[in-house]
Amino acid sequence: MMASGLFLFCVTAAISYVSASPQVCSNALIPGAKGDQGEIGHEGDEGRMGKNGPPGHPGASGEVGLKGDVGHMGKMGPSGDQGDKGDAGLDGPLGLKGKAGTTCDCGRYRRVVGQMDVNLGKLRNTVKFVKNIMLGLTESDEHYYLLVKESKRFKEASMNCKLRGGILAMPNNSNSNRLIADYVSQAGLTRVYIGVQPNNTDPLIHDGRNSSQAADSNPLKDFSAWSQDEALTSTNHNATCVELLSTGTWSHVMCDMAMFFICEFPKSRIRGEGGSGGTIDSAI
Numbered sequence: 001m002m003a004s005g006l007f008l009f010c011v012t013a014a015i016s017y018v019s020a021s022p023q024v025c026s027n028a029l030i031p032g033a034k035g036d037q038g039e040i041g042h043e044g045d046e047g048r049m050g051k052n053g054p055p056g057h058p059g060a061s062g063e064v065g066l067k068g069d070v071g072h073m074g075k076m077g078p079s080g081d082q083g084d085k086g087d088a089g090l091d092g093p094l095g096l097k098g099k100a101g102t103t104c105d106c107g108r109y110r111r112v113v114g115q116m117d118v119n120l121g122k123l124r125n126t127v128k129f130v131k132n133i134m135l136g137l138t139e140s141d142e143h144y145y146l147l148v149k150e151s152k153r154f155k156e157a158s159m160n161c162k163l164r165g166g167i168l169a170m171p172n173n174s175n176s177n178r179l180i181a182d183y184v185s186q187a188g189l190t191r192v193y194i195g196v197q198p199n200n201t202d203p204l205i206h207d208g209r210n211s212s213q214a215a216d217s218n219p220l221k222d223f224s225a226w227s228q229d230e231a232l233t234s235t236n237h238n239a240t241c242v243e244l245l246s247t248g249t250w251s252h253v254m255c256d257m258a259m260f261f262i263c264e265f266p267k268s269r270i271r272g273e274g275g276s277g278g279t280i281d282s283a284i
Contacts, residue, residue: 135212138183142174144265145169147187151258154241157193161263168195169262170214173223180262181248189246193261196220196250223251257267 138145154161161168171177171194184192195214213219227249241255244262253259 008152011241023024052217069074138179139267140179142267143169143176144267145180146263146265147183147189147192147260148263149187149260151260152193153258154193154255157261158195158197161195164263164265166263166265168193169244170195171223171225172214174225177223177225177244178248181243181246184244185246189260190224191245191251191253191259193244194242194244194250195254195257195264197240197255227251 050088136147146155146164147164148160150160158168169180171180180194184190223246225244227245241253241257242250243253243259244250
């Protein structure tokens with residue numbers, strides 16, 4: 001009995017202790033107090049490569065590198081535009097004095113060479129004139145005629161013909177007058193200057209012959225081709241230059257008027273048969 005009472009007392013005491021204790025009985029382990037820091041372990045294996053992170057901010061510019069080697073020569077580019085003409089250079093130094101020439105009796109050779117130069121000049125003039133004929137000249141028995149399609153006043157036209165080696169055309173008979181008129185008409189023109197100009201020393205008279213003279217300053221002779229309705233009583237010398245119409249008639253015109261004109265070249269000069277007058281090397 002005494003043993004049973006003691007057992008009950010123990011059970012009762014245990015129950016009371018458990019009831020009074022704040023701890024709850026469970027199967028979980030209760031952690032103990034924090035222990036001392038352990039020793040550093042060995043370095044572990046390298047981990048796996050992670051994903052690429054976002055790009056960083058641009059860094060500061062680095063220093064300029066050293067100049068590289070010269071590269072290979074490229075292909076030749078296209079030609080550029082022609083540049084302006086440069087200034088003339090300085091005169092070069094004088095050359096050395098040449099050796100003295102030998103004395104030679106070359107008189108007869110000079111004569112031969114001189115005659116060859118004369119013949120060559122005649123041949124050159126002939127060839128050039130044949131070329132000019134092919135380019136539009138016309139001719140009579142005594143003259144060649146060139147129609148100059150440049151509008152000029154009378155004095156300018158007269159000077160232009162002189163520079164070409166001739167004079168303003170002066171038809172001195174009906175045949176040459178008709179030839180020049182046809183020449184003008186075939187060119188599609190209606191009028192041109194001819195070599196008739198005022199004669200300031202003679203008064204104007206009705207027939208017009210003594211009032212005008214040819215371009216070579218000689219008075220008009222028996223031939224003229226004034227139109228029937230031409231007024232010849234004017235005393236205005238500025239209107240006494242003469243034009244040839246494509247119909248073959250002559251008419252007074254203001255000398256300041258600009259128009260085409262015809263130059264005349266004597267055949268004797270072209271053949272080199274007389275005088276030192278000009279040729280028509282520059283007629284075209």
